[in-house]
Amino acid sequence: MNTAPAHTEHAVVVSALGKTFSVKSGDVVALDDITLTVEAGEFVSLIGPSGCGKSTLLRLIGDLDQPTSGTLEVFGKSPRQARLDQDYGIAFQQAGLLPWRTVRANIELPLEVHGVAAKARTARANELLDLVGLGEFAEKYPDQLSGGMQQRVAIARALAERPALLLMDEPFGALDEMTREYMQTELVRICAETKAAVVFVTHSIPEAVFLSDRVVVMSPRPGRIERIVPMQLGSTSARADDLREDVSFFEMVTAVREALHAGSEHAPRGVELR
């Protein structure tokens, strides 16, 4: 459960972080001198063209990969300790549900692994099913669900242990635009309810703008932070669909887009300008 110590305000502190991958043709610098702090409860998006290392950065925070240089703290601990303490929940681009388990059993998976009693698991799963609006699908199997519904199950699973930090790697990347906007609105609501900090990797500028307190614009080869753009759009919890048509929203989209273009001389490949 939430074991984050109360005295720290920082969810994630990254300083002078570097990551180099060794491949046959030599070393590839995926991340270079990354410094970034995510406050508790803050929503931060990482955006940038393919190869800028945004997913790598997320994996380092989640202790799924090890940095080559620099330091990284999650709630004042090492990423490894934070992982062992289950301080964060994670969602990937693929929902990654276990196809042989029902929706309910998928949501209960992390609780089961950590030895939560069956009764408490059922109760928590019910709460989460309500939270993501899938109550009537509890006994269905993943292959009976649409892509958007599967992703909602994955988010419910990530929230199962009430983490104070959510790591999300392009969770809506494979969804169509309509579903995607719906999921974004849902995520805003869920985050307001859970008060979790979020590190969110995305290719989409409007998505990053709509969801975030701050948008971290990254540039490739080597992966660096180009600029951190604060979203002057008011509290994220107060955001609703009408914001998408607001002038301030377009101003922020423009600001992020300009930061992206400043980061690469060529047109930023792999970035969706929709």
Next chain:
Amino acid sequence: MSSPAQADSRARIIAPVVVGVLVLVGWQLLVTVGEVDDYLLPSPASIWAQAVEFAPSLLSAAAITGTNALVGLLAGSILGIVAALIASTSRLVDHLTAPSVAALAVIPIVSLAPVLNTMFGADSQFSRQAIAGLAVFVPVFVNTLRGLRQTRQVHRDLMLVYAASPTQVMRAVTLPTAVPFVFTGIRIASSLAVISALVAEYFGGPRGGLGGLISTSASSSAYARAWAYVLGSIALGLAFFLITLALERFATRRQR
């Protein structure tokens, strides 16, 4: 009016039935109207008559051969699965077993029959069961090992995030992912089990099984009866195949 899909599935059932009936009718005509001697090539009708006449011995023979095949299928599958589990967790064991499994795969297992018959005595069914088991072991081992390596990256990452123990990873992700592959292996092995158990009977040992009765009937020139026992072997092999196919379908209903 029927949908194209319905018409398609109907055609898929009707076509082979039509072909089968045509072949049987042609065969029957060849023997009754044509010049072929019923002694050399018994007609389907006389084979069927023999099958009905010798039904009790046909059934008990199928039971003997079927039991040998089933014992071999179960034992070989269990050994194959256990060996694959060990090989998947230890690279050393994998490297040690790979050559012997490859060697086992190229041995015509039935060629061991005379040797095993002599080893375990002429009045024992064990050598047939062992031969069936050996034949089953290879496909079950190979498929299970492959299945144990099909775990998706996203599931492995997830279990790493949960800080799950190796046993928990095995139970929650690795084994369920492998299950469809295990059953594919068993389905492939089921026909091998019947064939091996049956052919092993040709090399001596107790009589009474389908293989033994086929060779006895043929050597006493009762060709129609020999064919009737062949018919019984086909039915037995088909039964093994269909049951294991149903198991495989059940195991894969949620995957791929």
